[in-house]
Amino acid sequence: MTFDWKWDFVWEIAPRLAAATLNTLLAAGSGYAIALLLGLALALGQRTRWPALTFVLRETLEFVRSTPLVLQIFFIFYVGPQVGITLSPWVAGMMAIGLHYSAYLSEVYRAGIESVPKGQWEACRALNMTTRDTYARIVLPQAVPQAIPGMGNYLVGIFKDTPMLSVIGVTELMQTANAIGSETYRFLEPYTLVGVIFLALSLPTAGLVRLLERVLRRKLGM
Amino acid sequence: MWDFLQTYGGRIAEGTAVTGAQFGLATAVALLAALAAGLGRLSDHWPVRAAATTYVEIFRGTSLLVQLYWIFYVLPLFGISLPKFTAGFLSVGLNVGAYGAEIVRGSILSVPRGQWEAAYALSMSPLKRMRRIILPQAFVLMLPPWGNLLIELLKGTALVALIGVADLMFVAKQINGSTFLSAEAFGTALVIYYLLARVLITPAMRRLERSMARRLGRA
Amino acid sequence: MELSAYPLELPPDDRPMVRFMNVTKSYGSLVVLDDLNLDIQRGEMVSVIGPSGSGKTTVLRMLMTLESINGGVIYIDGKPLTHMERKGVLVPADEAHLRRMRASIGMCFQHFNLFPHMTALQNCMEGPVQVLGLSKAEARDRSEELLKMVGMIDKKDQHPSRLSGGQQQRVAIARALAMRPRIMLFDEVTSALDPEVIGEVTEVIRRLVAEHDLTMLMVTHQMGFARDISDRICFFYKGKIEEQAAPEQFFTNPQRERTQQFLRAVKDAD
Known part of the structure; x- marks a missing residue:
């Protein structure tokens, strides 16, 4: 058996892995930021007065969710230059991850928004609030706590998918x-350490998400 | 596009077949692992519980790609050398199985308390109770989430290309590398994955859900 | 009747606060309201009663523009609510017109619909600050005064989940009043309440009737209450007004067969 764990070697490569960990966190963070915003836009885009737009968005998102992220990464990175957009690996990667997860997050938001009772919308109308205020001040503040567990799970999900970059x-x-x-x-x-680093970061994050969910609910008086 | 398909259609079909085989075998691994770990987490014996929990947390807490590389490149150092094809579906299956275990556990727990008590009142053995009363009911509950999980599994198989398994993803990458027809190569692969998911997996799961519900007299 | 046949504005000598003119509402083939004509005068309190499915709640919801209408026109203070003028004729109103007109109407709901993530005071301040553009200080003064009126000032910093149904409904009334509407709609505001707290809500409405110059339209199942405070009772049956009269006349000497049946049935239930 050729199994011999060398601690010397571990210490030698530790700085490089630490720097790479920062990059991984940066990638996950920026991918998540894109997915959060784009996902919200895609969720709201399905709630307009135009059924055609809803249909197109829904089918497109279904496509994005049903195909492998790694293939989407390749597609964006290699097809971009062919249509005249040369993307750095970082940018292409962030776009792919952001798009892929925005498809999932839009579902999370959608479910959250649909969990807000109809009476809340009617009360907003009776108070003559604008659609924008209705979403920003009444609906989303109630939808987001509902969506927190899903949002948190996909944060951990994005983090674990960054190796595909x-x-x-x-x-x-x-x-x-x-x-x-x-x-x-x-x-x-190296491979074992990568596994350990992922474990050490994703398990506490998952716990933190659960904690945040509880705190948020209490704070909003629900 | 037509030329592209005529030239590379055969290779793409071969790749798709390999993806199909990876999918089928990984599904079998995932089902077995999920059932074992899901039941294990509900066991009365703590070593069994601990083992199942460790498996679930490790495979859910790290990336599929990391697991794949570890199984393919590191396991040989422990004397376990797997061919890349086997390493591929085994990794994907074990990864998805960890998520499946939670589904199994959750659906067993959501079989109503009264069913457990009724089986107990009939003095069934724990094994018989699980097999005859609880699992059939839990099975119906777990089918819808498994439908989604199998789509994730299909997507997961695309990663086996990275250890050299000649699946659909691998073929697309190869064609891209030799011809630079990126849009056609990757685009075709994307469409095929989509069709596999939406035309094969989802409808098949729906049918299974309906027939299971009928067998339990619920539809 | 063609839309062009409706007046762009009602004449100055014939301007009730609310006028339903040939209003029809249907869902597919189900006609909920059939050719409704109803005037409500300035400062009048009208109670709408009737069996369930008679269309009475729909009357309120159309007035709040929560429901669109399929035919006819609703006028508020002589001006069209559901329609607006374009090139000399009425066309269905756009959102901007609805917003302008809706400002004079307030509504309280059966299930209160308070915003769960805001305190009682924040619920009341939300509209004045966000919609009317009042300063926080002004909105707070106005809201606290109203919460005082409904007897909820000592609970102003509580979230709705900490309040009883009756308390929530009183806050909801204050919230609607904070917008200074000229017309108030009460949609079965006591139906979801436990019997012992109904009184605290009806008491507030009683005081509103006595002390304020609001035009009010109320859907209710409480006959005694309706009789006490209304200027007029409107009995709906199958999408039409079957009978309307002053309370004394309506309850002591109903003219129509269906009204008599309904009142008997309600009395038996009590």
Whole structure:
């Protein structure tokens, strides 16, 4: 058996992995920010007066949700230049992750908005509030706490999907571990450490999301 | 586009077949793992519970890609060398199985308390109670979430291309690499994945849901 | 009747606060209101009663523009509510017109519909600040005064989930009044309440009738209350006004067969 864990080697590669962890967090964070905003726009876009728009959005999102993210990353990265848009790996990756997860988040928002009782909309109308104020001040503040668990799960989901960015050369954790492996021919430590880092970050995040959900509900008096 | 399909249609079909095989085998692994771990988490024996929980948390807490690389590149260092095809569906199946375990656990717990008590009152053995009374009812509850999970599983199989399994994703990447017909290569692959999900998996799951519901006399 | 046949405005000597003119409402083939004609005068309190499914709640919801209408025109203070003038004729109103006209109408609902994420005071201040553009200080003064009137000032910082049904409904009344409407609509405001708290809500409405110059339209199942405070009772049956009269006349000497049946049935139930 060739299993020999080398702590020296671990300490040697630790700084590189730490830097890569920051990149991974940055990628997950910016991908999530895009997905949060785009997802909201896509959810609201399905609630306009134009049924055709709703239909087109719904089918498109269904397509995005049913196809592999890794393929979407390739598609955006390689097809972009063909239509005259050359994207850096980072930008292409963020766009793919943001788009992919916005399809999921739009569903989370949609369910949240639909959980707000009809009477709330009617009360807003009776108070003569604008549609914008109705959403911003009454509906979304009630929909978001409903959506928090789903939103949190997809934050963890995005974080765990960032290794796919390595396929177009974004220097996040996986890419760094691959590089270390091919330089030193040692795979045990880098791949295992990557796993441990993911575990160490995603488990507490999941716990934090549950905590946030409880706090938010209490604060909103619900 | 037509030329593209004529030239590369055969290779794409081969890749799709490999994706189909990966999907089928990974589904089998996922179902077994989910059932074992889901029941394990409800076990009265703490070592069983601990083992099941460890499996679920590790596979849900890390990335499929990390698991795939670890199983393919690191396991050999422990003396377990798997061919890439096997490593592929095994990783995908184990990953999805961890999520499936939570579905299994949740649906068993949502079988009404009265059913457990009724089986107990008939002095059924725990094993018989689970097999004859609880699982059939839980099965109906878990089908809809499994439908979504199987779509995730199909998408997950695309990653096996990264360890060299010649699936649909792999073929698309190859064609892209040799011809730079990126839009056609990746676009065709995207459409095929979409069709597999929406024309095969989703309707099949719907049919299964309906027939299960009928067998339980609920439809 | 063609839309062009409706006046763009009612003449100055014939301007009730509310006029339903040939108003029809249907859902598919189900006709909920059939050719409704009803005037409500300035400062009048009209109670709408009738069996369920008679269309009485729809009358209020159309007036609040929560429901569109299929035919006819509703006028508020002589001006069309559901329609607006364009090139000399009436056309269905756009959102801007509805917003302008809706400003003079307030409504209280059966299930209160308070905003759960806001305190009682915040609920009352929301409209004045966001819609009327009042300063926070002005809105607070106005809201606190109204909460005082409905007897809820000591609970002003509570969220709705901490209030009883009767308390929530009183806050809802204050919230509607904070918009200074000229017309108030009460849609079965006591129907969802426990019997022992109905009195605290009817008491507030009683005081509104006595002390304010509001035009009010109320759908209710409480005959005694309706009789006490209304200027007129409107009995709806199958989408039409079957009978309307002053309360004394209506309850002591109903003219129509269906009214008599309904009143007997209600009395038996009590």
